[in-house]
Amino acid sequence: MRETDFVSGFARGLTVIEAFGEAQPRLSIAEASKRTGLDRATVRRSLLTLSELGYADYDGKFFTLTPKILRLGHAYLSATPLPAIVQPYLDQLSEKAGQSASASVLDGTEVVYVARASQRRVMSINLVPGSRLPAYCASMGRVLLAALPEAQAREILSRTELKANTPRTKTDPEELVAELRKVREQGYAVIDQELELGLCSIAVPLMNARGQVVAALNIGAPAAHVAAAELAERYLPLLKETQAALRPLVQ
Amino acid sequence: MRETDFVSGFARGLTVIEAFGEAQPRLSIAEASKRTGLDRATVRRSLLTLSELGYADYDGKFFTLTPKILRLGHAYLSATPLPAIVQPYLDQLSEKAGQSASASVLDGTEVVYVARASQRRVMSINLVPGSRLPAYCASMGRVLLAALPEAQAREILSRTELKANTPRTKTDPEELVAELRKVREQGYAVIDQELELGLCSIAVPLMNARGQVVAALNIGAPAAHVAAAELAERYLPLLKETQAALRPLVQ
DNA sequence: GACTTTTGTTCGTATATCGCACAACATGGC
């Protein structure tokens, strides 16, 4: 690609959108400038453009995104049949298990939730479609990494900031690669409070008819409610059932 | 806003993203150019930029969006606590009713789904968070329009293409305004196959503690399963219960 | 209230982008 085939104004604008997030629902021009590393004048122009187009609101001081911004993600979600196909199965799975169930795909070093059926239980993590978690310490992430050639999985791990979110988080690349081999062999991954204390989960790959892994399915449960060691016993049959039901329906 | 405060390259890029959709998961440069009305050279630069940033894949002929594009909508979903708060209540509501339940907000002339709990039933419409429907012929749209000052609701209707999706669709602005008054009085809206034959729904507003309408909740059901006339009788108590439970939790 | 610090806005200029016209390539009909 030639240099002139890159629209940097567009790229900068996308960076500005991404500056909004959980902790930053409202951004001033200066805050957005700090978070993006772009010049205040540039950020201001991008934000005013978003506001002019109805993607953002501006009260003279702070900018907030509007629901119109969902049109952008919608273009992907509606273009990709996976979320719509999976959703009712997740609902059923979640109901049977009495726990939250989700589906996700890999994007770089992170898993992205594409569908989710949540239970009423209170969790510190609020997950909705579009949410992201680091792959190395999430059950679906382990399953999705295990589906890749080992070299590629290593490459992704090398790009990841392997942070110890809890004392139990595995952060050694070699240990993680060994774990991925185990996941590949047994066909599922169990996470015991590696992302957050008190949270366990179990995931299986979602394959299409040709055996390609297209996503991952999981069930998450509070550790106080279900010990990690019991996860496979209690939920693996349900997950396998859902996996089998979906196999002929995807891709 | 001065003219130079608008980044047209950014605006053009966003238009290109929106060109992708249900019927267009893969776009060539020429197709995207036709759909957006932008010059091919411009579209090409935007698409190559998206590809360079990892928001799109390019096989030399067609572009497809990647899950990374969800980061953009995620900035809104995670910044807005509504979806996460509402989701478990929708799941419960959907389970009790045995039908799909959803929450949405108004964006221009359309309602945007921000959360949804779907049931296994097959519908021709695939709705996921981010999906959009015209407000005038959707139950949540009626509720949200009814919450606005009448002049504003009229203004939105005047901007809407009032299309008769089915023989039952109300398309006369005056009739719609009268319907909105009724909805405002009774506190709920019922749609009987105005969007699609065979599909009925009932919606109530979701208010915060100060009484402001922040979203709408609905239950949709196949007409073959539940007659529109029975909707209020069967589901209104459940909807009111959910509405009351959420009232102190939102905003 | 005077001072410092931070934030928002404006401006001139160097630079990047746009849209056009044309070249290059692919596809299909005959």
Added chain:
DNA sequence: GCCATGTTGTGCGATATACGAACAAAAGTC
């Protein structure tokens, strides 16, 4: 093969945009 049609890639002049710095306006600080 050869033209008709449709597509993608590229060079260029005109135009729009980004940058940095300077200025203006708030917001803290003492």
